[in-house]
Amino acid sequence: MKRRSLPLSYCAVLILLGLLLTERASFAANPRIGVLIFDYTNNYVTYIRNSITQVAGDNAEILMIDAQNDQAKQVEQVDTVISRGVDALAVNAVSPEAAPTIIEKARAADLPIVFFNRSPSKEDMLSYEKCWYVGTTPYDSGRLSSEMAMAAFKADPKYDKNKDGVLQYLILKGTPGHPDAEARTIAVQETFAKAGFKAELLDIQTGNFRTADAKDVTDAWIGRFGDKIEMILSNNDAMLLGAVESLRGAGYLSADKPCGVIGINALPEVLTMIEDGTVIGSILSDAYSEGKNIFTMSYNAVKGQDVLTGVDGKLDDMKALRVPYIPIDKSNIPLAQEVYKYALGK
Ligand code: CA
Numbered sequence: 001m002k003r004r005s006l007p008l009s010y011c012a013v014l015i016l017l018g019l020l021l022t023e024r025a026s027f028a029a030n031p032r033i034g035v036l037i038f039d040y041t042n043n044y045v046t047y048i049r050n051s052i053t054q055v056a057g058d059n060a061e062i063l064m065i066d067a068q069n070d071q072a073k074q075v076e077q078v079d080t081v082i083s084r085g086v087d088a089l090a091v092n093a094v095s096p097e098a099a100p101t102i103i104e105k106a107r108a109a110d111l112p113i114v115f116f117n118r119s120p121s122k123e124d125m126l127s128y129e130k131c132w133y134v135g136t137t138p139y140d141s142g143r144l145s146s147e148m149a150m151a152a153f154k155a156d157p158k159y160d161k162n163k164d165g166v167l168q169y170l171i172l173k174g175t176p177g178h179p180d181a182e183a184r185t186i187a188v189q190e191t192f193a194k195a196g197f198k199a200e201l202l203d204i205q206t207g208n209f210r211t212a213d214a215k216d217v218t219d220a221w222i223g224r225f226g227d228k229i230e231m232i233l234s235n236n237d238a239m240l241l242g243a244v245e246s247l248r249g250a251g252y253l254s255a256d257k258p259c260g261v262i263g264i265n266a267l268p269e270v271l272t273m274i275e276d277g278t279v280i281g282s283i284l285s286d287a288y289s290e291g292k293n294i295f296t297m298s299y300n301a302v303k304g305q306d307v308l309t310g311v312d313g314k315l316d317d318m319k320a321l322r323v324p325y326i327p328i329d330k331s332n333i334p335l336a337q338e339v340y341k342y343a344l345g346k
Contacts, residue, residue: 030058030059030060030061031059031060031061031087031088031298031299031302031303032060032061032063032084032085032086032087033056033060033061033062033063033086033087033088033089033090033295033298033299033302034063034065034078034081034082034084034086034088034089034090035049035052035062035063035064035065035089035090035091035092036064036065036067036074036077036078036081036089036090036091036092036093037049037064037065037066037067037092038067038069038074038092038093038094038117038118039066039067039068039069039094040066040068043238043267044117044265044285044287045092045117047287047288047291047340048092048116048117048287048290048291048294049064049291050291050342051287051288051289051290051291051292051295051342052064052090052291052292052294052295054291054342055291055292055295055296056295056299059299060295060299063081063084063086065077065080065081067094069094070094071093071094071095071098074093074094074098074102075098075101075102075105078091078102078105078106079105082105082106082109082111086111087111087302088111088112088113088114088298088299088301088302089102089106089111089112089113089114089298090113090114090115090116090294090295090298091113091114091115091116092115092116092117092118093115093118093120094118095118096118096119096120096121096124099115099120099121099124099125100120100124100127103120103124103127103128103131106128106130106131107128107130110130111130112130112131112132112298112301112302113128113130113131113132114131114132114133114134114294114297114298114301115131115132115133115134116133116134116135116290116294117134117135117290118135119133119135119179119320120133122317122318125318125319125320126318126319130301131319132297132301132307132315132319132320132321133318133319133320133321134290134293134294134297134320134321134323135290135320135321135322135323136285136290136322136323136324136325137322137325138179138180138183138184138187139183139184139186139187140187140324140325141180141184141187141264141283141285141325142183142184142185142186142187142188142191142235142264143187143188143190143191144283144325144327145184145188145233145262145263145264145282145283145327146187146188146189146191146192146233147191147327148262148280148281148283148327148329149167149169149188149192149231149233149260149262149280150167150191150192150195150197152231152260152262152280152281153167153197153230153231153260158258159230159231159258159260160230161227161228161230161258162228162230165198166198166199166200167192167197167198167199167200167230167231168199168200168202168225168228168229168230168231169199169200169201169202169229169230169231169232169233169260170201170202170203170204170205170221170225170229170231170232170233171185171188171189171201171203171204171205171232171233171234171235172205172206172207172214172217172218172232172233172234172235172239172240172242172243173185173204173205173206173207173235174206174207174208174209174235174236174239175206175208175209176206178209180235180236181206181209181235184235184264185204185235188233189201202221202225202228202229203221203224203225205217205220205221207234207235207239207242207243209235209236209238209239210238210239210242211238211239211241211242211245212242213239213242214234214238214239214240214241214242214243214246215242215243215245215246216242217242217243218232218242218243218246218247219246219249219250222246222247222250222252227257229259230259230260231259231260231261231262232247232259232260232261232262233262234261234262234263234264235264236263236264236265237263237264237265237266237267237269237270237282238265238267239263240261240262240263240270240279240282241269241270243261244261244273244278244279247259247261253278260279260280261278261279261280262279262280262281262282262283263279263281263282263283264282264283264285264325265282265283265284265285266281266282266283266284266285266326266328266336267282268337268340270282271328271333271336271337271340274328274329274330274333275330275333277330280329281327281328281329281330282328283325283326283327283328284325284326284327284328284335284336284339285323285325286323286324286325286326286339287339287340288339288340288342289312289323289339290323293311293313293321293323296309296310296311297311297321308321
């Protein structure tokens with residue numbers, strides 16, 4: 001018995017020593033990552049920021065800076081964080097056109113760089129070996145919202161108010177020229193067409209991704225189309241909130257005046273509207289997974305390991321990792337709540 005217990009206690013001591021040394025080693029080698037944000041006031045990017053901080057925990061030092069939507073300021077901030085000895089850059093560019101300038105600064109300092117949320121061009125991405133991107137495929141969110149509309153229209157006869165078998169609908173478009181606004185708006189129409197679904201687009205107007213603008217647009221639509229409106233598909237949830245406010249004010253979204261509303265983002269305030277049946281659903285942009293992947297890929301790059309270590313998914317032909325959108329309706333609200341639990345930093 002004694003001969004067996006002695007080596008065991010040696011083992012325990014060795015394991016303990018090993019753990020202590022590993023702890024010290026990892027602490028000493030903690031990467032410092034410069035995270036440059038285009039604008040702290042943007043809600044969605046704030047969820048990504050919180051996720052990066054949450055996931056980093058004690059494994060890295062995060063230097064985060066707000067460019068306040070000023071590209072010139074952000075370029076200076078790249079110099080600032082490099083001079084503070086960061087090991088990697090994670091950049092949410094104010095303008096994708098500034099990517100070559102930022103890439104050159106990273107290259108000169110031999111630093112890996114992970115762009116996110118606003119995509120540089122493929123050419124810029126391929127110009128530097130230590131450059132990656134984390135984002136989404138905007139077209140998919142439009143396609144998924146369109147699929148949600150078709151499913152709701154088929155499942156519930158209340159949406160076909162004039163009983164003609166055709167969906168009369170409106171698109172609340174984001175800021176014209178913004179890649180998300182263009183891709184989502186086209187995707188909705190193409191998805192209906194490809195499915196052979198009978199849909200009549202009454203109008204497209206821009207709400208500039210803003211609640212107040214979308215409310216004004218919807219007010220005007222109600223005056224112009226009234227009960228002809230069977231569904232509104234919004235390019236984002238901020239505009240959905242404006243549409244809901246307008247519709248409610250005119251007595252819609254009630255049992256005798258139904259109107260389908262579908263958004264994109266699945267923001268926490270919209271989840272409660274999905275739960276109580278005010279809106280059909282929304283397409284979740286998974287801010288938590290985006291933040292997690294941004295941090296993990298930056299960390300891996302610093303450690304000199306495969307950037308996809310511990311990451312779900314593959315890189316596309318421009319070294320971009322696309323985080324999938326998740327359709328959220330009454331059946332899977334807890335899934336979205338789980339994402340926000342982390343993204344809200346709770
Ligand atoms: Ca109809």
